[in-house]
Amino acid sequence: MGISRPRPIPVPSRGRTAGRLTAETEADITLPDVLGSEIATVLERRIIYLDIAPDARVTEQEVCDEFNISRSPVREAFRQLESTGLVVRLARRGIRVKELSVADLDDIYACRTPLEGIASGLAAKRATKEDLATMQGHLKAMQAALKAGHVREFFLHNVGFLTVMHEAAGNKMLVRILSVIEKQAMRYRYLAHIEDETMLLLVHQGLTEVYAAMAARQPAKAKAALVRTMMQSQKTIRGVVRRHLSSPRAADA
Structure with a gap:
């Protein structure tokens, strides 16, 4: 099935993300973690709706370039996606969307x-x-x-x-x-x-x-x-x- 890449979906800027946090949550959550969750949500949606094809490779650099962010929140996003089983980390193949079977x-x-x-x-x-x-x-x-x-x-x-x-x-x-x-x-x-x-x-x-x-x-x-x-x-x-x-x-x- 031909699956095209979607148009970029904007995520909150650092200022707006930080502004939503209370003093209590700021003590427990670092900004990269928050941004990582935002990125994970976007990528999760794309995977679920097959905008990113099963077994497609997703690189840190691609995501960094699209959202103009550093590698730290992207790595956090990938960890979250791995924990839910939507992506897998393979030796010499990097991060890939889990295949359908x-x-x-x-x-x-x-x-x-x-x-x-x-x-x-x-x-x-x-x-x-x-x-x-x-x-x-x-x-x-x-x-x-x-x-x-x-x-x-x-x-x-x-x-x-x-x-x-x-x-x-x-x-x-x-x-x-x-x-x-x-x-x-x-x-x-x-x-x-x-x-x-x-x-x-x-x-x-x-x-x-x-x-x-x-x-x-x-x-x-x-x-x-x-x-x-x-x-x-x-x-x-x-x-x-x-x-x-x-x-x-x-x-x-």
Whole structure:
């Protein structure tokens, strides 16, 4: 799949970044760490949305030149991306975006599916009226985006729905674990969204069922619907990844 490099995304200047810090956080966080987090967020977004291709090499110098910063925050950004598994450091090959593979996808979903099921069950018990209203809003926006053919907009609201559901579950450790797994899963999910329209249809239908069960305060039903949706999604994504990896375009990317 041909993937082009995006236009540069500006990050806050040193003055504005420092201005956001309180006296308490300034004692614990150095400026390069803050800038490193900003850069990591930008690169993370590009990797997830496939603007930087799987297995592409990313150099410190390229990032330094683009954002006009020193190597210290860039190295911090790379460390953060390594910790979430989005990039790997290889001997004599430098920093590269982690390749896509069916085996990696299966490992991700072996963890993600049961945890998402737990989150949906807890959210069915604990979600507030405001949480449910926000999730319903994401579902309506997904439907509108689906009709308009706006895949990225659909995906953003898909992510938004799950984010609200995670927070509504009320388990901070679960949210932390899922946030890391989600970063690993998102580029697989996004690839399936842009390559296979059935992914959008099954996700919207599945999350609609999950929402109905949560709104009815039926934890077991919400969990079952979420797990079923995850399993169906994984099957669809596996097919997309196989086609992607066997495509001549993937070999040339």
